[in-house]
Amino acid sequence: MHDLKSIREAAAEFDRGLARRGLPPHSGRILALDAERRGAQTELQDIQTRRNDLSRGIGIAKSKGEPVEAIMAEVAAMKDRMAALEALDRRLGEELDGLLASLPNLPASEVPDGTDEHGNVELRRWGNPRNFAFAPKQHFDLGETLGLMDFGRAAKISGARFTVLKGALARMERALSAFMLDSHTIDFGYTEVVPPALVNDAAMFGTGQLPKFSEDLFRTTDGRWLIPTAEVPLTNLTADEILDEAALPLRWTAFTPCFRSEAGSAGRDTRGMIRQHQFSKVEMVSIAHPDQSDAEHERMTKAAETILQKLNLPYRVMLLCAGDMGFGARKTFDLEVWLPGQQAYREISSCSNCGEFQARRMKTRFRPTEGKGNRNVHTLNGSGLAVGRTMVAILENYQQDNGTIEVPEALRPYMGGLEMIGV
């Protein structure tokens, strides 16, 4: 959600930001609506002032036993105009809010230009892709051959884009979640949270999934939504609250299932576990002071990278270009893990600084320790990591020529000391 005041003050800059997102200018329409609405509000409030004075006068006159018919007639005469102005104010407000709510966040200045993933900039690489003495397989071949990953039966009971994991791989999902949560809570100070997986409209609006992206979501028959990421419930934890500055930053992490309809991605990643309707993810969310959100963003990304490093999985860090960022982000780092079976780097984490964008939607502010005037917090979210894709990466990077899988050392304590899968 955008701030009207800042658009009034810097309309050209606002439109420049939209242009970087590939959108036409909107400030003209917004400011026209804003001006018209404020005119209506001002006139309405003047009438209300008069109405309140007169009504008060009626009460006083009555208590004195004086006649009130003349005053009542005067108030009654204002009713039509008041109703018209109220309707106008509401209509203009709805159009204005609808417009403001539909526009994505503006990219930070250091975000590169670009319309799609080809505009993203590689910042750094970590780890060296292993040299295989054989042709590395893709994760679904490995998993199915092991008999621990079953897409056929998942389709039987649920349909496409679901997986059944069994045995050591089912356990690996549990192990990975515990491993990741331990790292974030113990090494990075995040507080572990178990949030609801079903949320209401307001929460989905707060983080920006609604009103524009409802087709990407699953909806329950009683009108709730299945979370597409724990970012939604975690970030909305502070909705409608005014926090103490001293409480910042708030850092939360949660392991949850995530549900996405994947409408519009038909044909992409149809095989395997890369793109599923349901997947597990450990998410991090930080609620930060505006002055500290850039540092918090780096810190959060570091927490996600640490998981990959501990698992010894090669990856690269991408700075997303303006056109490839999500709706609410002003700056995003993607972590892409090396998948030898695909011979490609694939996204395994996305860490975004949303600035004030979500805070304004959720009405999350903080009270400065010094000075007056409440300010919007900055919100950040990042995967740490997508558990299913982490399993994919482990299968492909740790596969042996006989199809067995070595368990990464860091994970062994979480898997009862298991060193090899499939032997």
Next chain:
RNA sequence: GGACAGGUGGCCGAGUGGUUGAAGGCGUCAGUCUCGAAAACUGAAGUACCCGUGAGGGUAUCGCGAGUUCGAAUCUCGCCCUGUCCGCCA
């Protein structure tokens, strides 16, 4: 799901359709006092928006949304949430 009872400012808690943004208490902040603190006393303080260069003025807001009324925290309706009991249930 059914039956009751509730939802008031940071918290607790009054509130009769009429000059109530809302008594009182607690807590918070500032000041007086003090070497300092406590106590006491004095004062300040919700949120959003509009007008105004400013000082300042105004509107809305008592769970949310409609309605009745010249006027609604107070009356009516719908919804949401909380508590208690019953039913069902992991």
